[in-house]
Structure formats: structure tokens, C-alpha cells
Amino acid sequence: MKKMLSGNEAIARGMWEAGVVVASAYPGTPSTEILENYALFPNVYAEWAPNEKVAVDVAVGAAYAGQRALAAMKHVGLNVAADSFMYAAMTGLEAGLVIVSADDPAMHSSQNEQDNRAFAKLGRVPCLEPSDSQEAKDMVIAAFELSERFDTPVLLRVTTRICHSMSAVELGERREPSTERKPFPRNPAKYVMVPGNAVKRHPLIEQRMKDVAAMAETYALNRLEPGSRALGILTSGISYQYVKEVFPEASVLKLGLSWPLPEKMIRDIAASVERLIVVEELDPFIEEAVRLMGIPCEGKSIFPITGELDPRVVRESAIQAGLLPKSKRVPQPEVETGSLPSRPPVLCPGCPHRPTFYVLSKLKMPVNGDIGCYTLGLLPPLNAIHTCGCMGASIGVAHGAALAGSPERHVAVIGDSTFFHSGIPPLINAVYNKSPIVTIILDNRITGMTGHQQNPGTGHTLLGKESTIVELEPLVRACGVKHVTTLLGAEVDSIEKTLKEYLKLDEPSVLIVVEPCVLLPEERKKWVPLEVLADKCNGCTICFRIGCPAILKSDELDEKYQRPKALIDPALCTGCEVCAQVCPRDAIPFRVASDATSDV
Amino acid sequence: MRDSINFLLAGVGGQGTILASDVLVNVGLEAGYQAKQAEVHGMSQRGGSVTSFVRWGKTVHSPLVGAGEVDVLLAFEKLEALRVLNQLRAGAVALINNQVIEPLTVITGGAEYPSDEKIKAACAAVTPRAVFVDGEAIAKSLGNPRVANVVLLGALSALLERDQAAGPELTAEVWLKVITERVPKKHVELNRQAFQAGREAVGRK
Numbered sequence: 001m002k003k004m005l006s007g008n009e010a011i012a013r014g015m016w017e018a019g020v021v022v023a024s025a026y027p028g029t030p031s032t033e034i035l036e037n038y039a040l041f042p043n044v045y046a047e048w049a050p051n052e053k054v055a056v057d058v059a060v061g062a063a064y065a066g067q068r069a070l071a072a073m074k075h076v077g078l079n080v081a082a083d084s085f086m087y088a089a090m091t092g093l094e095a096g097l098v099i100v101s102a103d104d105p106a107m108h109s110s111q112n113e114q115d116n117r118a119f120a121k122l123g124r125v126p127c128l129e130p131s132d133s134q135e136a137k138d139m140v141i142a143a144f145e146l147s148e149r150f151d152t153p154v155l156l157r158v159t160t161r162i163c164h165s166m167s168a169v170e171l172g173e174r175r176e177p178s179t180e181r182k183p184f185p186r187n188p189a190k191y192v193m194v195p196g197n198a199v200k201r202h203p204l205i206e207q208r209m210k211d212v213a214a215m216a217e218t219y220a221l222n223r224l225e226p227g228s229r230a231l232g233i234l235t236s237g238i239s240y241q242y243v244k245e246v247f248p249e250a251s252v253l254k255l256g257l258s259w260p261l262p263e264k265m266i267r268d269i270a271a272s273v274e275r276l277i278v279v280e281e282l283d284p285f286i287e288e289a290v291r292l293m294g295i296p297c298e299g300k301s302i303f304p305i306t307g308e309l310d311p312r313v314v315r316e317s318a319i320q321a322g323l324l325p326k327s328k329r330v331p332q333p334e335v336e337t338g339s340l341p342s343r344p345p346v347l348c349p350g351c352p353h354r355p356t357f358y359v360l361s362k363l364k365m366p367v368n369g370d371i372g373c374y375t376l377g378l379l380p381p382l383n384a385i386h387t388c389g390c391m392g393a394s395i396g397v398a399h400g401a402a403l404a405g406s407p408e409r410h411v412a413v414i415g416d417s418t419f420f421h422s423g424i425p426p427l428i429n430a431v432y433n434k435s436p437i438v439t440i441i442l443d444n445r446i447t448g449m450t451g452h453q454q455n456p457g458t459g460h461t462l463l464g465k466e467s468t469i470v471e472l473e474p475l476v477r478a479c480g481v482k483h484v485t486t487l488l489g490a491e492v493d494s495i496e497k498t499l500k501e502y503l504k505l506d507e508p509s510v511l512i513v514v515e516p517c518v519l520l521p522e523e524r525k526k527w528v529p530l531e532v533l534a535d536k537c538n539g540c541t542i543c544f545r546i547g548c549p550a551i552l553k554s555d556e557l558d559e560k561y562q563r564p565k566a567l568i569d570p571a572l573c574t575g576c577e578v579c580a581q582v583c584p585r586d587a588i589p590f591r592v593a594s595d596a597t598s599d600v
Numbered sequence: 601m602r603d604s605i606n607f608l609l610a611g612v613g614g615q616g617t618i619l620a621s622d623v624l625v626n627v628g629l630e631a632g633y634q635a636k637q638a639e640v641h642g643m644s645q646r647g648g649s650v651t652s653f654v655r656w657g658k659t660v661h662s663p664l665v666g667a668g669e670v671d672v673l674l675a676f677e678k679l680e681a682l683r684v685l686n687q688l689r690a691g692a693v694a695l696i697n698n699q700v701i702e703p704l705t706v707i708t709g710g711a712e713y714p715s716d717e718k719i720k721a722a723c724a725a726v727t728p729r730a731v732f733v734d735g736e737a738i739a740k741s742l743g744n745p746r747v748a749n750v751v752l753l754g755a756l757s758a759l760l761e762r763d764q765a766a767g768p769e770l771t772a773e774v775w776l777k778v779i780t781e782r783v784p785k786k787h788v789e790l791n792r793q794a795f796q797a798g799r800e801a802v803g804r805k
């Protein structure tokens with residue numbers, strides 16, 4: 001039976017067919033839907049871990065205990081999990097262990113576009129790269145087989161175009177996991193990586209990679225597609241599809257296993273063609289390895305090292321390099337549009353983060369931000385995020401800036417899920433090293449940016465079970481913070497008042513602003529659009545400064561100042577009342593007030 | 601049946617662009633094509649521009665379509681149509697929802713939303729086959745502005761039928777089957793009406 005699946009849905013299906021017993025992940029685009037979809041299968045276990053390192057440790061534990069396990073994350077998540085990935089590469093395991101890294105070439109939703117195939121080489125771990133949804137499913141199964149055959153974790157490296165593209169997949173049967181409960185291995189030489197044991201493991205994993213490389217020469221997922229003698233192409237992952245589109249005549253060696261490489265296969269194709277090129281997105285990963293074999297080839301001298309490839313980029317690069325005639329160029333229409341207004345993502349109408357950023361913007365504080373919806377506080381007119389690098393960076397960066405003598409007081413802004421992810425150690429550091437920074441935890445009761453995933457603060461698990469709520473305020477107090485305020489409801493005045501008090505302190509303080517994401521199903525039921533009383537509005541523009549997409553400029557001008565009055569789009573407004581809170585002329589009635597009026 | 605048809609869908613986060621491309625890729629599969637779809641979400645869920653490619657063909661390799669190779673544009677918002685016009689091949693079909701969603705850059709001043717004359721002139725420079733449909737108004741008249749995407753799909757189905765582009769197997773029933781499978785049960789009838797109204801909007805029952 002064939003079914004249209006996204007790459008992420010196909011990976012989930014592959015996990016189910018492979019009989020995965022434990023799956024753990026932290027959400028991150030473009031990887032999030034892998035576990036979300038896997039959790040929909042009957043009788044499986046899948047969990048959100050607070051961060052990617054924990055997810056890998058959980059999967060390692062399960063694989064040590066003799067059951068197939070998988071951890072999934074976006075590319076930068078593997079940086080967080082690198083320590084665990086590297087020891088697992090040293091120890092090996094008792095049952096299959098697969099780490100999925102979903103890379104994001106072109107940085108559609110990321111801070112960088114690192115090429116995580118490098119981790120395979122760094123860790124001495126095999127790397128599989130699917131080219132469509134069918135292969136994404138098949139390679140999950142292949143990855144578990146490789147893992148168990150060679151006693152190694154396997155990296156399944158996908159990219160946004162694999163994760164979020166749909167193509168047809170032939171569904172297969174499930175391999176039921178073993179019901180046998182083996183005793184946990186007591187094998188310190190293999191599983192306790194003290195130096196004396198680690199020293200003995202290192203040569204073993206070097207040999208392991210030689211064994212995998214030997215197997216790779218006849219591995220079904222490495223496929224030679226013979227063609228013209230004029231041009232030979234080495235490629236992997238999504239790039240294979242662009243190669244087939246642009247060079248239908250060429251000889252192609254498709255590397256499903258992109259690490260370690262099948263040297264003999266590569267030598268054979270190199271010897272059989274006049275010109276050998278490598279088409280790969282991002283880094284010259286295959287190209288450099290082939291050059292080290294002493295085989296001449298071209299890659300990044302022809303194709304870009306930045307961004308995504310697509311058929312046009314590959315074709316244009318090939319024409320430039322003389323690989324294709326100019327007649328192959330696809331004409332692009334010339335359209336005179338001038339510069340068009342951009343449409344950046346914005347904080348949604350009703351976003352509970354808006355009042356905090358309005359206050360920060362008004363007080364003109366330097367704000368060290370973090371990863372989440374609230375990063376969008378950087379946009380005009382709020383302009384209230386001044387650094388953002390990675391998950392959990394805000395508090396440490398604010399502390400460092402304060403230490404360096406930054407003349408203003410620094411505010412760190414971090415979301416609830418990001419705080420659980422990696423905000424706790426830097427907060428402990430700020431306390432321990434007596435930092436006068438103010439930390440604001442924006443608790444919207446969910447993991448927002450990736451599309452509403454549960455986290456330790458929400459009281460629900462990925463499988464929809466009720467669970468203990470890890471409360472933020474006791475946690476923050478336990479870190480040693482003496483000045484903690486939890487505001488239930490995000491309101492401009494109370495945020496401003498508490499923040500101003502905390503700015504007078506010379507000790508660390510934490511303000512927790514609790515207000516659920518307005519897009520949560522329960523919150524949507526409460527939406528009531530507000531209205532502007534046109535006779536009261538004088539077009540002062542203060543409500544425009546909160547940056548709400550629901551507040552428009554009216555065609556009606558204020559008589560005295562000739563300024564456009566404000567107008568609220570009832571289709572977008574949720575009734576969060578932040579505009580009403582900042583309006584100096586009471587031109588936007590509060591819900592309670594307007595309800596009362598309508599009762600009269 | 602053509603060798604291949606490349607679609608580009610463009611809209612604003614929240615307009616149902618992704619649902620529409622999900623429908624389109626599955627209609628292709630039902631019609632006997634190989635079909636692939638590529639989208640980017642993430643930040644786009646927060647009111648940003650959303651684009652998605654759908655390809656039908658005897659063989660489809662790349663899920664992405666190179667600039668200049670788009671055969672059919674389905675745009676849910678006029679500015680977003682304008683933004684991607686240079687990806688169309690000359691003479692492509694452009695089906696555009698007559699809807700304006702002002703981006704924040706326009707609302708807060710600084711940027712200006714392009715005039716209708718400018719949009720029409722730019723379309724005409726690329727293709728004589730630009731069709732504007734009042735998807736939002738039609739959806740509102742049916743009682744729910746959110747089905748504008750299905751109104752547009754109805755119009756698209758009629759245009760493809762008129763051009764005989766996708767072969768005779770591709771009937772309105774195929775589209776309706778795929779749509780019905782993807783919307784909540786209580787909204788099936790509304791979506792049927794929206795699809796039908798879209799077909800009638802471009803002069804086909």
C-alpha cells in the first residue's frame with residue numbers, strides 16, 4: 001500500500017516498522033513531527049525530553065538495556081547532545097541506537113546551517129542520508145540493522161527538504177520488538193568509559209569504521225547508476241534528486257551511506273568517466289574525503305557552499321562551469337515589481353509576550369534573548385531583543401555583559417520550555433557569582449514556536465498522559481534566587497512595576513510572567529475582539545507601538561492633528577487588551593467594561 | 601495527460617496554504633501521477649509568507665521547482681502573488697485570490713502595499729492567463745472565511761479541466777474525495793459548497 005508521507009512521517013513509520021521501544025526528543029524545526037507522528041502509533045513509547053542531551057542519554061540507556069531506541073533533534077540539538085553522542089560512539093550498545101539529525105540548509109528556522117555529517121566523522125559513526133520519504137522510512141530500518149551489526153550508534157542525517165517534503169511510500173510490516181527482558185549488562189570494560197577502558201575502546205571503534213567501509217563497497221544503499229562516460233557524479237541526500245533532474249545522462253554514484261565512503265566504488269566511477277564532480281549541499285564533506293583518497297574531483301568550486309541547492313542553482317552552476325551548454329538555461333520572466341513590503345513572522349495578535357516586550361522597549365533596556373516565539377520581540381516596532389544565539393544563552397550572556405561593565409542593567413528573557421532545556425545552570429551561575437541581572441521567564445504554558453509541544457511545566461506528556469507539573473517558582477528559588485515574582489496574567493503595569501523594583505537591586509532576580517499561548521485550543525474559546533471608539537481616538541499612535549497585527553490605521557483622520565485613527569481588525573483581534581492597557585485616552589474599552597455597557 | 605505540472609502555492613501563515621498543497625499532492629497521486637510536495641514551515645506559522653511546491657509528473661525527482669519552471673501559481677493573497685511572479689514560466693496559469701492582508705511593515709508605515717494596477721500589470725507582463733477570484737468574499741458568503749482556500753482549489757480544478765491539462769481522469773469527484781478526507785466531518789458540506797462555488801466563479805459547474 002502506497003501512502004503520501006512527509007519525510008518526518010516516513011521516519012516515524014520506519015521507527016514503528018523497526019520495532020523501536022524507546023524514543024526521546026526535544027522539539028525543533030525541522031525535526032518536530034518525527035516524534036509527534038510516532039506517538040500516534042498504538043502501544044509505542046515516545047517522550048519529550050527537556051533537551052537533546054537528555055534525549056540521547058535516554059536512548060542510550062534503552063539500547064544498553066537491549067531494546068531498539070532512537071533520539072531525534074534538529075541539527076543544533078546535536079551540539080547540545082554532542083557529549084552523549086560521543087561516548088555512545090565509544091561504548092557501542094546491546095541493541096540498535098539511531099540518532100536523527102534534521103539539518104536546516106538555508107536556515108529556514110535556525111541560527112546556522114551547520115552540516116552534521118561532520119559529527120559522523122568526528123564520532124566514528126556511520127551516516128545514512130535518504131533522498132525522499134521512501135528512503136527515509138527504509139533507512140531507519142537499515143540504520144538499526146547497521147547499528148546492531150557493527151555495535152555502533154548510527155546517524156540518520158536528513159534536511160528540511162526531506163523532512164517537510166511529501167512523496168509516496170510503500171508501507172511495510174512491523175518487526176515486533178523482543179519481549180525478552182535481558183538483565184542489564186555488567187560489562188565495565190565496554191560501558192564504563194574511565195580512561196583505562198576508553199583507551200582500549202578507541203582502537204576498536206577505528207576498526208569498526210574500517211569494517212563498515214568494507215561493507216559499504218557492496219551495500220545496497222550505495223548505488224551506481226551508469227550513464228555517460230563524459231561526466232560522473234557523486235551525490236547523497238536531496239542533492240541526488242537535483243542531479244537526476246539536471247544531469248539525466250550522467251553516471252551517478254548515489255551514496256545512501258555517506259560515511260564511511262566506499263573507496264573502491266568511488267575509484268571505479270572515477271576511472272570510468274572523464275570528469276568527476278560531487279554535488280552536495282553545504283560542506284564539501286564527500287569532496288574532501290575523495291580528494292584525500294587522491295582522486296581528483298570538483299565540487300565546491302562549482303556549487304555553492306551556502307544555502308540550499310535546487311534544480312535551478314545546480315543547473316546554473318553547471319552552465320557556469322561548462323558542464324552544460326548555455327542552451328540548457330531556463331529563462332526567468334522579468335517582472336518589474338520594485339521593492340515589495342516584506343512579511344516577516346510577527347508576534348501573533350494576542351501573544352502573551354507582547355506586554356513584556358512593550359515594557360522592555362519603553363524602558364530601552366539591553367535585552368539578551370533566547371530561542372522561541374519571543375525572539376520575535378526583536379522586530380520593529382518593539383526592537384526589544386538585542387542578542388540571540390542558541391537555546392539557553394540569554395542568562396549567561398547577560399551575566400557576562402554585566403561582568404564586563406556594561407553601563408546599563410541587563411535583562412535576560414527566556415521561555416518556559418527553553419528554561420527547562422538549558423536555562424537552569426546559567427541561572428545557578430548568576431546566583432553563585434552574584435550577578436545583578438534580571439531574568440524574565442515568559443511562561444506561556446507550552447512549547448510555542450515549534451507548534452505546541454508539551455514540556456515539564458505543562459502537566460502532560462507527549463503520549464497525552466497527565467503528569468507532575470514542574471513548578472517554575474520553587475525551582476527558581478531552589479537555585480538560590482531570593483527575589484522572585486510570579487505574575488499570573490501578562491499586564492503592562494504589573495510587569496513594569498516589578499521590573500522597575502528589580503532594577504534597583506544588586507542581586508539576581510527573576511520575574512515569571514504566566515499567561516497561556518493565545519493559540520491554545522482552550523484560549524481560542526475566549527477570543528472576543530475589541531473595538532476602537534473612533535470619537536475618543538486622536539491618532540496618538542501609542543497602540544501602534546505594541547506591534548499588534550490586528551491594529552490597523554483607519555482611513556478616518558483625527559480632525560485636530562490630521563493623523564489616522566486606530567482601527568481593530570475583528571478577524572484578527574483576540575481581546576488580549578494590551579492596546580486597551582496602553583491607550584492614554586480610554587479609546588479602546590476593556591472587555592469587562594464593554595460587556596457591561598452592552599448589558600445596559 | 602501532460603508529462604509534468606509544477607504548482608507553486610503562495611499565501612500568508614494561517615490562510616490554509618499547507619492544507620491546500622496537501623490536497624493538491626494527493627489529487628495528483630489519485631490522478632495517476634507521481635507526486636511530490638515541498639513546503640517550509642516553522643517561522644512561517646507566525647503570519648509570515650508561506651510557499652509550497654507541488655509537482656505532478658510521470659517521474660518526479662526534485663520536490664523543489666526552479667525559478668522559471670512554475671506552470672501554475674495558486675496565490676491566496678495578492679502581495680504574495682506578486683512576490684513569486686518571477687518564478688513562473690512565461691504563459692503560466694496564475695490563479696489569484698482577490699484578498700489583501702497588509703503586512704505589519706505596511707500597517708506601521710514605512711512600506712506601501714502595491715496598487716491593484718501594479719499587481720495586474722506585473723501579472724500581465726508574465727502571463728496572459730492570470731485569473732482573479734474573490735475567494736474570501738465567496739467564503740464569507742458561505743459563512744466561513746476560512747474556506748477561501750477550498751474555493752480557490754475549486755477554481756483551480758475547473759481551470760485544469762478547461763485546459764485538459766491533467767487528463768480526463770481528473771474529475772471534480774476526485775478532488776472532493778481528497779478534500780473530504782482532510783477536513784473535519786462537520787465541515788464536509790461547507791467545503792463541498794466552497795469547492796463548487798470556486799468552480800462556478802471561473803465559469804464551470
